[in-house]
Amino acid sequence: MIKSSQSRKQRKFRFNAPLHARQHFMHAHVDKSLREKLGIKHSNIGLAKGDTVKIMAGASSGKSGKVTLVNMKSGKIYLDGLTRKNARGKEFNIPISPSNVYIVDLDTTGHKGRLEKLQGAAPRVSGVVQAAAKAEKK
Numbered sequence: 001m002i003k004s005s006q007s008r009k010q011r012k013f014r015f016n017a018p019l020h021a022r023q024h025f026m027h028a029h030v031d032k033s034l035r036e037k038l039g040i041k042h043s044n045i046g047l048a049k050g051d052t053v054k055i056m057a058g059a060s061s062g063k064s065g066k067v068t069l070v071n072m073k074s075g076k077i078y079l080d081g082l083t084r085k086n087a088r089g090k091e092f093n094i095p096i097s098p099s100n101v102y103i104v105d106l107d108t109t110g111h112k113g114r115l116e117k118l119q120g121a122a123p124r125v126s127g128v129v130q131a132a133a134k135a136e137k138k
Contacts, residue, residue: 014075022072028053029102038106040118047077047098048114050107055079057100064104068093077101 002010014025027044031054035043047053047070054064065079076095083091108115 019072022075025075026070026072026077026098028098031102031104034104034106038115038119041120042118045103045118047101047103048107048111050109051103052105052107053077053079053101054104055082055096055101058096060094060096061100066107071095 002013004010004013017025023046027046029043030040030045034040047067049067049070051067052064053067055061060082063079063082065081067077068080069078071077074095075097077098078093078095082094082096084094085091106115106118
């Protein structure tokens with residue numbers, strides 16, 4: 001990741017990072033009670049659409065909502081119900097930095113193996129690989 005101690009090089013890395021590296025910037029803390037309830041080993045996990053988060057810092061602190069969009073390009077998330085009106089009266093969602101929120105509830109529907117991965121279970125293996133492993137044992 002970031003190897004330099006110079007802040008200008010760190011900023012340059014973050015702004016020029018490819019999308020597969022930017023996904024690591026989109027992590028947020030998990031509520032302690034949720035970690036204990038689900039048996040999650042990590043204190044920070046990646047945000048996904050459908051997760052419920054609570055805002056810790058900024059003008060909207062204390063509010064909570066579901067994540068409607070995770071934008072890797074800008075490094076921001078958007079919450080359901082957190083909107084602002086422009087001069088013409090049109091409402092639009094407010095972008096929030098993932099560092100200013102913590103996860104209150106996880107959405108595991110549609111995310112195959114997300115909870116197992118967070119709990120530290122063995123990774124899923126395809127049926128072809130399992131069949132080949134069984135054939136080698138015989």
